[in-house]
Amino acid sequence: MDRLKRRLALLAALLAPLPALAVPGFAEVRAAYQPSEATLLARDGRPLHSLRIDMQVRRLAWTPLADISPALLRAVIAAEDKRFMEHAGVDWLAAGSAAWSNLRGQRTRGASTLTMQLAGLIDDDGQRRGQRSIFAKIGQSTVALRLERSWSKGRIVEAYLNLVPFRGELQGVAAMSRTLFGKWPHGLDDRESAIAAALLRAPNAAPEVVARRACALLGELQRGDQCRGLEAFTFQALNYQLRDLRPAAPQLAPHLARKLLAEPGRDRRSSLDADLQAFAAQSLRRHLTALSRQNAEDGAVIVVDNASGEILAWVGSSGELSGAAEVDGATALRQAGSTLKPFLYAQAFGQRQLTPASLIEDAPLSLDTGNGLYTPQNYAPGYRGWVSARQALAGSLNVPAVQTLVRLGADAFHRRLRDFGFASLQEDGDWYGYSLALGSADVSLLMLANAYRTLANAGRWTPLRAEPGKPARPPCQDGGCAGVFAGRPRTVDGPAAAFLVADILADRAARAATFGLESWLATPYWAAVKTGTSKDMRDNWCVGFSPRYTVAVWVGNASGSPMHDVSGISGAAPVWREVMDRLQRGTRVAAPQPPAGVVGAAIRFEPAVEPARREWFLQGTEQPVVRAAQQTALARIVYPADGTVIALDPDIPPARQRIPLRLSGPLPRGGHWRVDDRRLPAGSDWLPQPGRHRLSVHDARGGQIDSVGVEVRAMRGKRPAG
Structure with missing residues (x-):
């Protein structure tokens, strides 16, 4: 001693x-102390989504002593420090x-x-x-x-x-308890506590070694009866890699969380509304489930506060319904479909090229693009003849939109779309051509949401925000985020043009011919809304706004595969309507008042292609009577188009190579076709001959209505076999 x-x-x-x-x-x-995870918070501070940032170690939030099981405290002290x-x-x-x-x-x-x-x-x-x-x-x-x-x-x-490290990457009592036993530290019992204490001496020991030490510790604590089945229980607990470990947060905003959370342990408050985020995600999944047989499995929802630009909901995918849930549908670039038409008409109105009452010809149309003919067709079969710009936009007619783009020019419209924040349109207007009017360009849901919000804000563009107040940095800047979160405020369209377009998009009667009086777009409150469907039904959209909110919805497949018979009105519109209804419940939504420079006037049409009504005009463009062109004006040559080159195949019989002659309207009574001043028999097609020819159509008195020039070329015959 x-x-x-x-x-x-x-x-x-x-x-x-x-x-x-x-x-x-x-x-x-x-x-x-720094947890390995970070949490995205809602605007009111509630947790929305937890994301692990540090992949070297797993630590959860600090656990106070009061939240640690007394059984664990006894076991640890007995195992590591009795005195x-x-x-x-x-x-x-x-x-x-x-x-x-x-x-x-x-x-x-x-x-x-x-x-x-x-x-x-x-x-x-x-x-x-x-x-x-x-x-x-x-x-x-x-x-x-x-x-x-x-x-x-x-x-x-x-x-x-x-x-203290417990096992592998698990550090701290919270990570150990949640991972090994699926519970928080306050709920650990004697057997679980003994296993945890046994790990402190040898964190990476084999399960049978840990079980033997835990049993010995239980004996010291007068809990030896807990040793029965302990080895199997220990083996199961220590094989936590095989289990689905779900974070404590509700995991409602994975795509925005990945964009905002960058540092472990640093939580960030977002602008999202927790309840609205959950509702929008639930609505999207419910409607996609109903469309599962039509090959529609994914979608996205964006909700924006018009005044502040703060994003209130960001649902990037359908979650477990999606085959690629990691892909953010809010930032993915997709063909816009008809969702770009409102900006086309706003430009035409603002430049006084059109008024909402202007008549546009909805008839077969072929345009020479230099690389061939461009022949737009309406979504629904058939043509309506003369229609007003109001009905053409509200009914989403394709041919009048292309006619309007021809009037404005593709380059001018392209520049206007860039001003609206569509930074993804990297090529010039000529590259997109006439199809730009019908949404051939790739845009993101975020871009569409802010562009429609710009219309709601009287043509004034400002960037979006994903955090309340002044954000430290934008959540993303490239791809579908380009031109969304950064840029100086600017006036794109005047308040008058924006008002005219919004009034048309909110007009239930004007869209009735296409969508019916009762549809998902027909809200009981004032809301301006537009649908869109891309080529082959790969994407469909529904974007619209009330005076306070803008809601944008995309439905499709992250893989890009086409859906089966799913349009904007059946795919995205139901989700848009449910979310907008929730936003507007309990509130009265009045129609916006016309700004300065907009006047109302009674109009009628001659002939009465549409009922008389009261219409809005930019001051100085109003007219009481709107007259349609004469019937012969509809009879333009649709096919062949001017400049067409026709090649004749010598191996095909001449009678099989006749060219059908088509007009945009009915041939006037007594009218006829001519080829190089040679009259063709009524009702016959043209048998072309090599050379340059002039095709023309004439009225009963011989007056020329329209003409086109074509060239016919003869191909050389095929060489005989052998």
């Missing part, structure tokens, strides 16, 4: 001359016994107390270097003594259990 006292005195002498080591406070250690409540940081008896055993060459456990282990955990540099020398132990002992003088026992064990 005297020898033991001398050795303890020697250890104390070694500790005495050490320089003073800085001992952090409990608050400092807790503040430095924890009695010593002042160093267990001198255990240290002396360990030293004596080491001198006699006997292998024994170290004598590190919980406080000394905590000192080692706080000393990150020493832990990374793996120092286990006598001087490292002396340093830990010194820090432990100082910790005990400034920290309470409760704070020491709380910090220890939050910093």
Whole structure:
């Protein structure tokens, strides 16, 4: 015993001359603690989505002592430091016994107390270097003594259990408890606590070794009856990689979370409304489930506050319904379909090229593009003849839109779309050509949402925001985010043109011929809305706004595969309507008042192609009577178009190579076709001959209505076989 006292005195002498080591406070250690995850918060602070950022270690939020199971505290103290409540940081008896055993060459456990282990955990540099020398132990002992003088026992064990590694990547009591046992630390029972305490000595030991040590510990704690089936239970707990570990947060906004969360432990508050986000996601999944047999599995929803530009809902996919749930449908670039038409007509109105009452010919049309003929067709079969711009836009007629683009020019419209924030339109207007009027360009749902919001805000464009107040940085800047979150405020269209377009998009009667009086677009409150469907039904859209909110919905497939008989009115519109209804419930929504420069006037049509009505005009463009062109004006040559080159194949009988002659309207009574001033028999097609020819159509008196020039070329005959 005297020898033991001398050795303890020697250890104390070694500790005495050490320089003073800085001992952090409990608050400092807790503040430095950094979970491996970060959480996206809703605008009211509620958690929306947790995302793991640090992939090297898994730490959850700091767990207070009051939230740790008493069973775990008993097991850890019994396993690691039996005299924890009695010593002042160093267990001198255990240290002396360990030293004596080491001198006699006997292998024994170290004598590190919980406080000394905590000192080692706080000393990150020493832990990374793996120092286990006598001087490292002396340093830990010194820090432990100082910790005990400034920290309470409760704070020491709380910090220890939050910093200590348990197994593999799991660090801290919360990560261990949630991962191994699927519960929070306050719910750990005696058996689970014994397994956790056994891991502290050998975090990566085999399951049977951990179970044997846990059983021994349970015996010490007078809980030996818990050993039955312990090995199987331990094996199951330690194979946590095979289980689906769900975060505590509701996981409602994965796509925005990946864009905003960049630093582990740093939560960020978003502009999202938690309840609206959940509702929009649920509505999207419910309607997509109903469309599952039509090969529609994905979609996205964006909701924006018109005044602030803050995004209130960002649903990037349908989640488990999607084959590519990681793809963000809100930023994916897709063909816009008819959703670009409102901006075309707004430009035409603003430049006084058209008024809402202007008549546009809806008839077969062929345009020479230099690379062939472009022949647009309406979504629904058939043509309506003369229609007003109001009905053409509200009914989403394709031919009048192309006619309007021809009037404005593709380059001018392209520049206007860029002003509206469609930064994805990288080529010039000629590259897109006439199809730009029908949405052949790729845009994102975010771009569409902010462009329609610009119409709602009287033509004033400002960037969107995904965080309340002034954001530190935009959530994304490239691809479908380009031109959405950055840029100076600007006026794209005047308030008058924006008002005219919004009034048309809210006109139930004007869209009735295409969509019917009762549809998902027919809201009981004022709302302007437009649908769109891309080529082969690969995408459909529904975007619209009330005076306060803009809602944009996309439905399709992340893979780009086409849907079966799914249009904007049946795919995206039901989701748009449900979300808009929820936003407007309990509120009265009045129609916007016309701005300065817009006047109302009674009009009628001659002939009465549309009923008389009251119409809005830019001041100075109003007219009481709108007259349609004469019937012969409809009878333009549709096929062949001017400049067509026809090649004759000598291996095909001439009678099989007749060319059908087509007009955009009925041939006037007594009218006829001519080829190079040679009259063709009524009702016959043309048998072409090599050379250049002039085809013309004439009225009964011989007056020419329209003519085109074509060239016919004869191909060489095929060489005989052999």
